[in-house]
Amino acid sequence: MQKKLLIIEDEKVLMEMYLAKLNRQDLNIFSESSAEQGFAITKKEKPDLILLDILLPMGNGIDLLEKIRKDEDIKDTKVLVFSNYDEPDTRARAMELGAVDYLIKTNYTPNQIASIIQNILK
Numbered sequence: 318m319q320k321k322l323l324i325i326e327d328e329k330v331l332m333e334m335y336l337a338k339l340n341r342q343d344l345n346i347f348s349e350s351s352a353e354q355g356f357a358i359t360k361k362e363k364p365d366l367i368l369l370d371i372l373l374p375m376g377n378g379i380d381l382l383e384k385i386r387k388d389e390d391i392k393d394t395k396v397l398v399f400s401n402y403d404e405p406d407t408r409a410r411a412m413e414l415g416a417v418d419y420l421i422k423t424n425y426t427p428n429q430i431a432s433i434i435q436n437i438l439k
Contacts, residue, residue, distance in 0.1 A: 320438045323364040324348045325355035325381070326399075327373050331422070335368070338427040342435065352376030356384055359391050366417075366437055368430075371400035371407060379407060382414045395437060399430070 322339065326332045327350045339346055347362055349355040353375040359367065367385075371378035378398060386392050398411045398419040408419045417437055420430075 319343060319345045320366070321345045321347065321362055321364040322366050322368065322434065322438075323355065323358055323362065324368045325350070325352070325373065325378070326368070326370045327351065328370075334427060335430065338431050339434065342431060344434075344438075350374065352378065352381040355381055359385060359394060360388070363391060364394060366395045366397060366434065368397050368399050368434065369416075371398060371402040371411075379410055379414070382411060382416065386414055397434070397437060 322344045324332060324335060324346065326335070326348070332348055332350070336346060336348060347358050347364065349358050351374045369378045369382065378400065382396055385394055385396065396416050398416045399422055401422045403421050411419050
C-alpha cells in the first residue's frame with residue numbers, strides 16, 4: 318500500500334520544489350500551506366508522515382503538533398519538523414512532542430530530504 322505524506326509548507330517555491338522531487342517516490346502526497354488546513358487534512362487522510370514547517374499562517378507548527386498529539390485519532394502520526402527557524406526552545410519543544418527529528422532546511426538538499434523521508438517510512 319502506498320504511504321501517505323503530508324507537506325505543510327507556506328513558501329510556494331519550496332513546496333513546488335519538494336513536490337517535484339517527492340512525486341518521483343512511491344508516495345501519496347498531500348500539501349497544505351497553513352496550520353489550520355494541515356490539521357484538517359491530517360484528520361481526513363491520516364498520513365503516515367507529516368513534513369512540518371514551523372512558521373506558518375493561521376498558527377505555527379508547534380501549536381499544530383500539540384493539537385495533533387491531543388487528538389486520539391491522529392496522536393501517533395509521525396512528524397518530521399523541517400524549518401529554517403532554528404531556536405533552541407522551539408526545537409526542544411518539538412522533540413518533547415515526539416517529532417521524529419528537527420531539520421534545518423538550509424542544511425539539506427531535496428535529495429537528502431527524500432532519502433530521510435523514505436527511511437522514516439520504511
